[in-house]
Amino acid sequence: MYVVLLNYTAPIEEIDYALPDHAEWLNKQYEHGHFLASGRRNPRTGGVIITRPMSRGKLDAILASDPFCVKHLAKYEVIEFSPTKTAPELRQINEAVPH
Template sequence: MYMINLRYTGALAEIDDALEAHRVFLERYFAAGVFVIAGPKVPRDGGIILASGIERERLDEIIAEDPFARQKLAHYDITEFKATRLAPGLNLPVPSSES
């Protein structure tokens, strides 16, 4: 599992102009089962995405497709971690290599 920490490098007006395309990008990878959680940070200086069930090389390719990345509006820090505990009632996909 990966935590993707986006930090905006562009002005908020530029972020707002690219936001709809970014949301379409997110929806594509939610539908594909890659992204499991996403949302803006507070204060609004970036966002967080959790991704699961994917190899790092493929994740890097996906992140490069993000309109924020293409327009150089965000910096991405990606941290891999193993989810070993989950609150009751939450279900996250288990990567195929661990099932």
């Protein structure tokens, strides 16, 4: 699994202009089953995405298609982790992680 930290590299006005395209992109990733959670950082300097297990190459390709990336509005820090404990609601996801 991954935690992706988005850091805005453009003024918030440019982020707001591209936000509808980014939101549509997020919706597609949820439809494909790639993402588990996402949202804004507080203060509003970027965002956070928690993904399902996948290869790093696949994740990199997904992130490269984000309008924020295409328009050079954000940089991404990707943190890979292997969950060893999960809440009951996430046990099915944790079982899908190869150990």
